[in-house]
Amino acid sequence: MIRIVMLSLMLLPCFHAGASSATERGKAIAENRNKGNCLSCHFVQGGEMTGTVAPPLISMKLRYPDVTELRSQIWDATVKNPESVMPPYGRHLILTEEEIDLVLEYIYSL
Amino acid sequence: MNRLIALFSLLLVCALTQADQLNVDSVSEQIREAESFHDEARSLTHSWVITARLIEEAKAALADDQLMRADELSKRALRTALASVSQSIREKEVWRNRIPSS
Amino acid sequence: MTRATAFLVALLAAAGASAEPESDRQAFVRYFEQRFPDVEVSAHVDGAYALNEQTREQWLAMEDFPPYEFSVDDGEVLFGASFKDGSGYQDCFGDGNVKQHFPYFDDDRQTVVTLEVAINDCRKASGEEPLAYDGEDIALLAAFIAFASRDSLIDIDVPPGGLAAYEAGKEYYYSRRGQLNFSCSHCHMQMSGMKLRAETLSASVGQVTHWPVYRFKWQEIGPLHRRFVECNEQVGAEGLDYQSETYRNLEYFLTYMSRGLPLNGPASRK
Numbered sequence: 001m002i003r004i005v006m007l008s009l010m011l012l013p014c015f016h017a018g019a020s021s022a023t024e025r026g027k028a029i030a031e032n033r034n035k036g037n038c039l040s041c042h043f044v045q046g047g048e049m050t051g052t053v054a055p056p057l058i059s060m061k062l063r064y065p066d067v068t069e070l071r072s073q074i075w076d077a078t079v080k081n082p083e084s085v086m087p088p089y090g091r092h093l094i095l096t097e098e099e100i101d102l103v104l105e106y107i108y109s110l
Numbered sequence: 111m112n113r114l115i116a117l118f119s120l121l122l123v124c125a126l127t128q129a130d131q132l133n134v135d136s137v138s139e140q141i142r143e144a145e146s147f148h149d150e151a152r153s154l155t156h157s158w159v160i161t162a163r164l165i166e167e168a169k170a171a172l173a174d175d176q177l178m179r180a181d182e183l184s185k186r187a188l189r190t191a192l193a194s195v196s197q198s199i200r201e202k203e204v205w206r207n208r209i210p211s212s
Numbered sequence: 213m214t215r216a217t218a219f220l221v222a223l224l225a226a227a228g229a230s231a232e233p234e235s236d237r238q239a240f241v242r243y244f245e246q247r248f249p250d251v252e253v254s255a256h257v258d259g260a261y262a263l264n265e266q267t268r269e270q271w272l273a274m275e276d277f278p279p280y281e282f283s284v285d286d287g288e289v290l291f292g293a294s295f296k297d298g299s300g301y302q303d304c305f306g307d308g309n310v311k312q313h314f315p316y317f318d319d320d321r322q323t324v325v326t327l328e329v330a331i332n333d334c335r336k337a338s339g340e341e342p343l344a345y346d347g348e349d350i351a352l353l354a355a356f357i358a359f360a361s362r363d364s365l366i367d368i369d370v371p372p373g374g375l376a377a378y379e380a381g382k383e384y385y386y387s388r389r390g391q392l393n394f395s396c397s398h399c400h401m402q403m404s405g406m407k408l409r410a411e412t413l414s415a416s417v418g419q420v421t422h423w424p425v426y427r428f429k430w431q432e433i434g435p436l437h438r439r440f441v442e443c444n445e446q447v448g449a450e451g452l453d454y455q456s457e458t459y460r461n462l463e464y465f466l467t468y469m470s471r472g473l474p475l476n477g478p479a480s481r482k
Contacts, residue, residue: 040408052407078393082204085403087392092197093160093190094391155384155458157450158391190391201387201395208386208397212239 026106029099036095036103041086044110053085057110064108071104132177140184141168147191156198161190233370233378233468240469243401244417256418257476263405264412271480280355280426280478283433287356290349295338301353304334308360311475312367315464317374324377324460327354328435345454351433354424358477366421366471374464381465384458385416390449396462399443420467422479433478436463 020028030036031047039047043056064070072079075090089095095103144165151157164187171180241253251262261268291308294300301308314327325333331353332342343350370378385396400416407413423436430438437459441451452458 049409051409053403083208083398083402085394085398087394092193092391092393093186152450155452156387156389159445159448159450160391162450194391197388197393201389205383205386205388205395208395208401209236209382210239210243210401212235212242 022102022105023109024106026102026104029095030103030106035099036089038103038107057107060108060110067104067108070108071100074100074104074107132181134172134177137168137172137177137180137184140181140188141165141172144168144184144187144191147188147195151191151194151198154195154198156194156201158190158194161187161194164190232375236382237469237471241417244404244415247401248405248415253417254473256415257421257470257473258479259414259419259422259481260412262418263414267412267482271482274480278426278478279428279480280424280433283352283355283424283426284359284478287352287354287359290353291356295335295340297338299338301331301334304330304337305357308357309364311357311361311477312364314368315460315467316368317371317377317464319371319373322373323457324374324464326455326460326463327357328455329460345435345437348432351424351435354435355433355478358422358424358475361475362477363474366467366473366475368464368467368471370464370468377461378465378468380458381461381463384462385465390444390447392447394447396443416466416469418470418473420463420470421473421475422477424478426478426480428480428482 030038030044033040038044038057039050041051041053043050043052043058045058060070064073073086076088077084077086078088087094089103090097090100144161148157148161148165151161164183168180168183168187171177171183244251244256245253248263255262258268258271261271291301291305311327314330315324317323318325328345328350331350335342343353388395388398396416399413400419403413404415405412420436423439424433425436425439426433427439435454437454437456440459440462441454444451
């Protein structure tokens with residue numbers, strides 16, 4: 001009995017990770033006002049009260065055939081355009097590297 | 111069962127040795143370092159809210175004997191403090207580019 | 213420099229005006245004229261309501277019963293009261309129609325004097341304790357003075373001695389700040405008229421004309437520097453003290469950018 005309980009306890013993290021996909025977790029970070037807050041500036045299909053400051057997040061695979069280029073934009077958009085108004089999520093430590101990967105997963109699915 | 115106990119013991123040893131490398135003095139020093147860069151950023155009117163928050167949280171964790179957490183928080187505080195100082199240095203160079211030309 | 217321009221510079225310096233702030237102002241105004249060709253520059257004194265027809269109508273309806281009305285009345289009572297030595301605010305500010313001359317650069321003290329600083333100077337000259345800059349009384353007095361100054365045109369200048377303070381305010385305005393990395397100019401020039409979520413970003417020209425403001429978010433009337441703190445914190449930067457030298461310099465720069473525009477304070481905002 002003890003053995004079964006312990007085994008299930010050890011396996012718990014695996015089930016937890018499976019419960020929400022990377023895309024869903026990335027979506028949650030993107031929508032969180034204290035994290036990505038992407039909708040504040042970008043239109044996203046199905047998003048409520050999205051801003052008009054920045055280009056809509058659609059057809060991302062077409063716009064960024066190279067996914068690493070999209071990641072660089074999220075990490076620090078001022079590299080490509082010094083006057084970009086997009087917060088440098090990586091350089092300024094707004095999100096962790098892992099959170100950026102999750103957001104990327106989500107954004108790239110749009 | 112024996113293997114499980116062995117595994118847990120190993121994990122415990124790992125956690126303990128890691129905690130052993132940290133001590134109150136080294137974490138306190140790290141917090142002080144973050145504070146000094148944060149103060150520098152403040153004197154340049156470029157300090158960030160997040161740094162102050164991380165420093166407070168690191169101090170609270172240290173007071174609560176959560177050494178690893180205090181270590182992690184103060185490391186993050188140091189990184190944001192440094193980023194805020196480098197923002198002020200960078201801006202000294204570029205702010206004039208935004209003035210509309212007459 | 214040719215002799216003619218040298219003469220011109222000397223002439224301007226003698227007149228107490230500086231060429232740079234004035235050419236800055238003209239370029240600043242032109243920026244918004246080109247960005248919003250259908251909006252008169254003077255219309256920007258209504259901030260975001262000049263740029264969003266829908267919210268403007270709601271706001272105008274709200275202004276039928278202005279939430280700052282009682283503050284103006286209370287401010288008038290404070291303004292009319294006498295100090296212990298028998299003098300009062302009238303001895304410093306007459307009937308209160310003075311806001312158009314603030315802030316100004318005080319050569320003796322080598323610092324920018326805002327209306328709030330002048331209110332406390334007036335008190336100190338009569339042996340009264342200065343008011344707290346984050347307190348209610350100073351906001352009420354400023355509300356009455358703003359009301360008494362309505363429709364007067366902003367009339368400040370930058371004497372040669374004030375150039376460094378003006379420049380410091382200008383640098384603050386154009387510098388990125390905070391973890392989110394925005395300068396005042398990014399939000400209120402480059403992004404002006406656009407929406408963050410549902411909020412329209414106002415143009416910087418005309419931003420200083422209507423303070424103090426009753427903000428529904430605050431549930432009370434508050435000074436311009438409170439809004440500066442809010443702006444700073446919204447981009448993840450630490451705010452500064454009200455009436456700190458940096459904020460006074462920023463107010464000096466911003467007010468000069470709105471020189472010639474009519475005062476319309478106090479006002480209400482969401």
